[in-house]
């Protein structure tokens with residue numbers, strides 16, 4: 001699916017604060033590393049309701065991710081700010097996976113993903129005064145090695161609860177890299193934010209280094 005891009009409307013005001021409607025530590029870190037300081041606050045949203053609607057309506061995973069990103073940004077209504085919302089769905093051979101809730105669930109999920117290629121449907125939107133100014137979807141593809149259960153247990157032992165913060169039960173910037181034999185697509189999108197297109201959109205809106 002081509003990346004969805006809505007051209008943002010350049011605004012004059014460059015003093016508009018930036019808010020990240022997310023509880024994701026890595027998303028906040030990615031923006032900080034790129035030189036942007038922002039307030040980060042998780043959106044109070046029942047994601048499962050939208051995910052269930054997506055399944056019932058037969059939405060593509062990228063559509064569900066986009067709808068969730070938009071819902072998070074709009075749920076955190078900050079009228080004087082640019083609000084970023086993001087979401088990531090993982091699909092593998094037509095099956096959707098969520099963030100594992102326990103180490104056992106992470107083990108089961110990684111056993112299901114190993115030796116296969118999965119897609120991280122990563123959506124990001126920028127909203128202002130309750131309207132979506134810009135949206136984007138990146139869909140990197142990641143192929144896992146057919147690692148052994150012994151390797152998997154050692155990986156889970158080393159990762160501990162960290163792997164539960166990620167939809168794929170891995171941190172690519174950490175030991176999770178050892179799970180893969182091939183990766184195609186935008187590295188920052190895999191971590192949770194397609195940074196280059198987002199930074200371009202923010203510069204167009206007058207948000208630069210802060």
Ligand SMILES: Nc1nc2c(ncn2[C@H]2C[C@H](O)[C@@H](COP(=O)(O)OP(=O)(O)OP(=O)(O)O)O2)c(=O)[nH]1
Nearest residue numbers: 022023024026087088165166167171172190191192
């Ligand atoms: N550190 C790290 N995190 C990853 C990686 N791949 C995916 N993730 C994280 C990014 C997101 O926090 C999470 C995807 O789940 P969601 O999009 O539902 O976001 P999350 O629930 O974490 O926060 P949010 O809904 O934005 O408040 O997985 C990775 O390679 N490294």
